[in-house]
Amino acid sequence: MQFENTLQFAQKLDAADKLKKYRDEFHFPKVNGKQVIYFTGNSLGLQPKRTQKFVDDVMADWANLAVEGHFYAEKPWWDYHERLAAPLAKVVGAKTEEVSVMNTLSVNLHLLLVSFYRPTKTRFKILCEEKAFPSDQYMLKSQVRFHGLDPEETIVEVKKRAGEHHWRTEDILAKIKEIGSELALVLIGGVNYYNGQVFDMKTITAAGQKAGAFVGWDLAHGVGNIALNLNEWNVDFAAWCSYKYMNSGPGHASGIYVNEKYLNDPDIPRFEGWWGTKKETRFLMKPEFEPMETADAWQISNAPILSVAPYLASLELFEKVGMDALIEKRDKIVAYLEFILHEIDAEVDSTFEIITPKDRGCQLSVFLHGQGRSLFDFLMKNGVITDWREPNVIRLAPAPFYCSYEDMYQFGQLLKKGILENLN
Incomplete structure (x- = not known):
């Protein structure tokens, strides 16, 4: 045109x-x-007008039902978050059971690394992009120190070439090959917050896994913005916030993706809590954890309903438009x-x-x-x-x-x- x-x-x-x-x-x-002319949906999306009713409904149920709202609200609270999984799965290219909503982004990345960063004496290095979003840098360094390792020796940053403003896929692949058998994890922001670059997630995921590493993506700037096919790309895990292109409100609930091959595994390392155990036996208060057969197994506590409700409101729009x-x-x-x-x-x-x-x-x-x-x-x-x-x-x-x-x-x-x- x-x-x-x-x-x-x-x-x-x-x-x-x-x-x-x-x-x-x-x-x-x-x-x-x-x-206004609004250009900052990549930081905080505008509020959908329908959000107010979703929040008001929760407040009314709380007022009228109190604790019984967990089971007798129109949208019962104990499984409220499950309503988001199917529409979110369409947005990120996943199976419904691979998606859950909980906590906030950096919290979820920390929890996912319990499962997907398991360093050994020989395989311990992490690959990320140069000048990743600061929260990701802090998160990775603290994870490395938690395992008794030195961030300077453990975290490898792929740099942009001199005079260029974006990364080249071939440089990332070369660095993966160079690290080789020492590589434990690749974790990159799928869309870079600073320059807006979309990484070749399919190619990088395959290369990292071929080297024997887990590969995950921080999709804070990707979800609701770009085409994603996490299951098809065989991504191990991903997490994203909901308040940018997903328009859920400031600091509201985060989404996670866990590849189906890791689901229903009672032996995978994972921080566990009551809301990740099977619904069918949750209220029997059994002493042993029985993981949900979905990504919900990574939940620790019950969902913050007043944070999740605006997310559900926004997902209605995504369902309508596609x-x-x-x-x-x-x-x-x-x-x-x-x-x-x-x-x-x-x-x-x-x-x-x-x-x-x-x-x-x-x-x-x-x-x-x-x-x-x-x-x-x-x-x-x-x-x-x-x-x-x-x-x-x-x-x-x-x-x-x-x-x-x-x-x-x-x-x-x-x-x-x-x-x-x-x-x-």
């Missing part, structure tokens, strides 16, 4: 958008009395945003460098050569909610559920105005 940097063209794209009605399903903040339709719009709106950026760059004779490679999802990370934090501040004050990352990058994530093509055009006009004001 031949794009145009005009309001009329953007409105024409919106008129033809099959998902345009879903924009009205979300609450938008306002700045200066006007609805990932194929979301990805189709994502590709088009991101391409239009990229076009707008290049057009504005040419008009103001500035220098933008898009550091996100073509293997991408919803995010474009833009290095603002010659521009500083003042441009970001201008955008924020004028109703563009975006994200600043040092040293000089703004991250733009036009989530297809609620961003419009007119948003992309209007952003371009504000960006041009901000640059010209800075130059003057």
Whole structure:
């Protein structure tokens, strides 16, 4: 398609958008009395309007039923989380039994590493990407120290080549081969938070497993954003938060994936708790743990219902729309945003460098050569909610559920105005 940097063209794209009605399903903040242009769904998704009823229903059941809400609410609390497994499995490309919802992301990664990081004297090294998200770095280092190992000797980072902004798959594969029989675990962010790169998860998973390692993925920026086929790729495990592209609310419940080959195994190392034991015998208070035959076996405590309810509300929308339709719009709106950026760059004779490679999802990370934090501040004050990352990058994530093509055009006009004001 031949794009145009005009309001009329953007409105024409919106008129033809099959998902345009879903924009009205979300609450938008306002700045200066006007609805914002929202680019930070990669940090915190907007609130679906239907969320309020799901939360209100739980509060009403608590008020009217108290403890009996566990069994007699319309959606009983004791199995509330199970309602999320089937729709989530579609989003991540898994079997229903391989998916569960519990805790938060870093907590779940720690719990999963009890099962999937089991270092020996000869096989103990962990492979991750250079400058992984800080929480992942902290998590990995503390796991290594817990096992009495030195992070400097144990954690191997795959670096980007000098002068490049993204990783090359061949470099990751070469590093896996180099570490060889010492490699115990590969754990990488499936979509990099900083540059928006989507890693070749299928190829990397196969290579890591061929070397004898477990392979897991932090999918915080992937779930609800890109096509995933975790079961088909034979991924060992994965975890993700729900508050970015999944729109569940700040800090809300995380999802996990555990490959079916590890399910219903009473001998796998795992931290265990009451809610992971079989439902059929849970209230018999038996002294021995009998694992659920699903990923629910990794649960420790009962689900935080007020955290899970908004997730279920959002998944209703994903069920209605489907990932194929979301990805189709994502590709088009991101391409239009990229076009707008290049057009504005040419008009103001500035220098933008898009550091996100073509293997991408919803995010474009833009290095603002010659521009500083003042441009970001201008955008924020004028109703563009975006994200600043040092040293000089703004991250733009036009989530297809609620961003419009007119948003992309209007952003371009504000960006041009901000640059010209800075130059003057």
